[in-house]
Amino acid sequence: MRQAHYKTSPIPKSQQGVTLIEVLISIVLMAIIGLGAAFIAGRTAVIHRDQNIHLHTINQFRQQLENSAQCGSKVVGTNPIQVDIAGSNVQADCIVKKQVFTVTALDGTTNPNNGVASANVDVTYAEIRVNTDDTFVPVKVQMSP
Secondary structure (H helix, E strand, C coil), X not given: CCCCCXXXXXXXXXXXXXXXXXXXXXXXXXXXXXXXXXXXXXXXXXXXXXXXXXXXXXXXHHHHHHHCCCCCCCCCEEEEEEEEEXXXXXXXXXXXXXXXXXXXXXXXXXXXXXXXXXXXXXXXXXEEEECCCCCCCCCCCXXXX
């Protein structure tokens, strides 16, 4: 006795595995897209961390230059200092420079020889930068007036 099927399949026998292949291909494509998204998210996290360290470094250097506690009060030359950035000690170089400028006061006329007074002004200023050997700070910050 032969069994008669109630409904016949609308898919021919030669195409019955096609749906499985389509599903496998879509899974592979979704995996590739997922790996790409994970890579981009990882790179974004690293860039964000580096930017935060850079911003924190700039703020600490500004504070050092404004307070002049460690940096500005030293003699002319290079002075090594340590700055606390995000819980890590960063080696920085404080460079105190001295420069002479000539200042001329003018009387406000168009006369080419209108200089009323002229004098030399000594200016001492500090420059601070991350030591090149330090590996914690990704972007080597240098601040000077």
